[in-house]
Amino acid sequence: MTVPVPGDPRPAAARPLAAVRADVEAALAALDEVSGRPAAEHVAAFERVHAALGAALTAGSTSY
Structure with missing residues (x-):
């Protein structure tokens, strides 16, 4: 099983919700x-x- 890992290379602040x-x-x-x-x-x-959840939530924490 593979779990997708957030791979958007943009900075966390630039990641859309x-x-x-x-x-x-x-x-x-x-x-x-x-x-x-x-x-x-x-x-x-x-x-x-x-x-993967930790990375996604960290990346989104500055997007709100």
């Missing part, structure tokens, strides 16, 4: 795939989702 929302939605959608994976892979998947 719609882009941040898209990053959050993509990270959360990756959780749907966890149920079909072996339990041994769950921690790594949750860590990737957590990192």
Whole structure:
């Protein structure tokens, strides 16, 4: 399973809210795939989702 990581090269202040929302939605959608994976892979998947959410929310924190 791969989790999209926000990849917009613009500075955080320049990221539109719609882009941040898209990053959050993509990270959360990756959780749907966890149920079909072996339990041994769950921690790594949750860590990737957590990192992607943190990056998206940090990037958007100056956009509001």
